[in-house]
Amino acid sequence: MKKIVWILGAGFSKPLGGPLLDNLFHPNVLEEIKAAFPDRTAQLDSLAARVAHYLYQWGRRADIDLHRPIETKRSAPNLPPERIWDNAETFLETLEEAGAGHAHPHLETFTKWLAKTFEKTHRSLHGVDPEVSAPDPRDILLAAKRILAAQCSAFLEHADLKAERWRPYLRWVDQLDADQAIVTFNYDRVLEVLSQQATGRLGLVRPRLQSAQCPDGIERPANGARVYKLHGSVDWRRHTPAAEDQLAEIDLPTGRGANVDPDPHFALSCERDDLALATPGPAKQDLIRTTTLRFLWDAAEKEIKDAEVIVFLGYRFPPSDTYSLERLLGAMASNQVPYLDVHSVLGPDRARPDSVRLQGLFAAIVYPRSIVPPFPENRPEGPQTACNLVSQPMYVEDFLSVITGRRLRSDPWRQVEGADQ
Secondary structure, eight states: OOOOEEEEOOOGGGGGGGGGGGGGTTHHHHHHHHHHTTOOOOOGSSHHHHHHHHHHHHHTTTOSSSSSSOOOOOOOOOOSSSSSSSSSSHHHHHHHHTTTTOOEEEHHHHHHHHHTTTOOOOOOTTTTTOOOOOHHHHHHHHHHHHHHHHHHHHTTTTTTTSSSGHHHHHHHHOOOOOTEEEOOOOOHHHHHHHHHHHHTEEEEEEOOOSSSSSSEEEESSSEEEEEETEEEEEEEEEEEEOOOSTTTTOOOEEEEEEEESSSSSSSGGTTTOOOEEEOOSSHHHHHHHBBBBHHHHHHHHHHHHOOEEEEEEEEOOOOOOHHHHHHHHHHHHHHHHSSEEEEEEEOOOOHHHHHHHHHHHHHHHHTTTOOOSOSSSSOSSSSSOOOEEEEBBOOOOHHHHHOHHHHHHHHHTTTOOOOOO
């Protein structure tokens, strides 16, 4: 049976209410999160959280009341001459660099203004008059990650799987099997929610420290499709195992791992170093290299190298994420199956820049394979190293509604007629 690998991006969760990259940290996000988590707003009311949200809007030259988020009487700094960051990924990357001591001219302008704003005593957010100092850049970064985690969780609060929007996803999950794997870059828990409804159809591949029982550093589910969350998850907590749990030969510099926390919303109140989210910036590669996430990446690459069908659902390789692009496309380039069937699903407009770019990337990495139609009239003779690149003119929910695993596994060389294959 043909092996299928599904690669998921933010567009996969969008029909369910998940945020796209351009919608993260939007002007009303703090109010939206507080409405979803009314009993867990302490950290979202913090000065660091308000400054993080304020800073994002300032760097995007947003037309909002820049005074309200941090309640200061001083005039806001002049807006930068152009956008500093186009989306949340470049914003988080800049914060990471600032926390690591790297200079950024526009960020320095904001930081100087921020320090001046808080250098005198004035009313705090809680009506007291202590000396208030500007938050540490690392606390601003943590607050930004908390906002990100909360926004990627809020849309799943009180999710009703009987609602119509969930039907294509439940149909898709129902056809998953052990010959399929899912590689996701989403922080949300959509797949975990689906797994509770379809027991045994998919299971999370968990990062573990290497041991005799776990030689490759991962724990695979007993059955069903394997799920690899390569950028971590909103409910993953970093931890340092006890000394007796570590092997002398382990080659991870920190020996740190990532466990699923019993509280799916622990990110709203966790400590600075607890979040296991591989957000953009210098710390991302360090997180992957120095924790057990490294084993997930290695195993996911092997799945792609062995796949006969690869389907990209709502994932476009964001230009800011060159690390993921290099590793995934490198795995596709190393794929040696005789016929590789590749599908991308980014919406009905195949002339959009994202769709055109993705097809260009695919065509570049599959060379010297010959690119052939999915069902040529005459099957070529002899051994083949060919591929089929299809940009599907559908939304994700459309694709999940009409395409089955059986159809993806049908013989690509034979003209198929009739209904669902």
